[in-house]
Amino acid sequence: MKAWTVVRIGDPQEALELTELMNPEPKNGEVLVKVESAALNFFDILQCQGKYQEKPDLPFTPGAEIAGIVEKVGDGVGIQIGQRVLATPQLPAGGLAEWVVVKEEGVFPIPDSLSYSEAASLFITYQTAYFALHRTARLQKGETLLVHAGSGGVGSAAIQLGKAAGATVIATAGSDEKTAICKELGADQVINYRTEDFVSLVKEATGGKGANVIFDPVGGDTFDRSRKCIAFEGRLLVIGFAGGRIADAPTNHALIKNYSVVGVHFGLFRNLYPEEVMKAHHELMDLYEKGAIRPMIYEEYPFEKVPEALDLLGDRKTYGKLVVKPQ
Numbered sequence: 001m002k003a004w005t006v007v008r009i010g011d012p013q014e015a016l017e018l019t020e021l022m023n024p025e026p027k028n029g030e031v032l033v034k035v036e037s038a039a040l041n042f043f044d045i046l047q048c049q050g051k052y053q054e055k056p057d058l059p060f061t062p063g064a065e066i067a068g069i070v071e072k073v074g075d076g077v078g079i080q081i082g083q084r085v086l087a088t089p090q091l092p093a094g095g096l097a098e099w100v101v102v103k104e105e106g107v108f109p110i111p112d113s114l115s116y117s118e119a120a121s122l123f124i125t126y127q128t129a130y131f132a133l134h135r136t137a138r139l140q141k142g143e144t145l146l147v148h149a150g151s152g153g154v155g156s157a158a159i160q161l162g163k164a165a166g167a168t169v170i171a172t173a174g175s176d177e178k179t180a181i182c183k184e185l186g187a188d189q190v191i192n193y194r195t196e197d198f199v200s201l202v203k204e205a206t207g208g209k210g211a212n213v214i215f216d217p218v219g220g221d222t223f224d225r226s227r228k229c230i231a232f233e234g235r236l237l238v239i240g241f242a243g244g245r246i247a248d249a250p251t252n253h254a255l256i257k258n259y260s261v262v263g264v265h266f267g268l269f270r271n272l273y274p275e276e277v278m279k280a281h282h283e284l285m286d287l288y289e290k291g292a293i294r295p296m297i298y299e300e301y302p303f304e305k306v307p308e309a310l311d312l313l314g315d316r317k318t319y320g321k322l323v324v325k326p327q
Contacts, residue, residue: 141166296320
């Protein structure tokens, strides 16, 4: 089979080679999936560069989100051959390949109505946003949710899930094109943070009270300014640090406004409570069937264009998810 392999540390164009590997065989508790679509993530770039927290020995195949068809199963597996699934492969045998073996707990059934490209784009972003909004923030109907980087993968998921929960959603993005995308996703109000002050606009929109929940994948200055428009008893969610700087959280300010700064570590939650993740998956599938959520795909690329697609993703000029199709 063909697979993209990191053979040296560097940017994707330098690090990746399209190689021929033996087709994998599932062992006990494993599933062989024929890959129909694979979604790209920013951490794929970090893995190529050797900057990610997981540093497998070379060579390895990246790719954490795929969708396809179950072709074989190992002993003790309850999933049926022919089942359409999304799956989350683990390093060093990631999903940027024509076939991939995945542990059964990393395989999730999908309905016929969900395309493979949408399914591959759904797991990390929607599960993270669902976990953050429902379990961590306990978002309530009628509350105001501020979503930063709303046109990105996880931000776009948070907008849709916030609206599905009955919240008023305000979204920020860095261009008029991206704020228009946030509006299409269902945001009630959009803010171009490069030309507008989101702090004053959020206060204005909430009658001076501020946002009840702030979804922040950016960190740095965005986190610092978000503290100025958080509501009393609000929840400020730390999703990530796309802005590059890890901000400090002054405890005296949290005390004065009685708000919580809450870390969102979905990966560890998934390891600790896999049954809750499967339950959330079924709820997300139900929301998809009802038309409440739909993964936003920037573009589909042929398998041979993986390095170019990752470079485009790294330039941060895209929105939603980038998908490659091995077949």
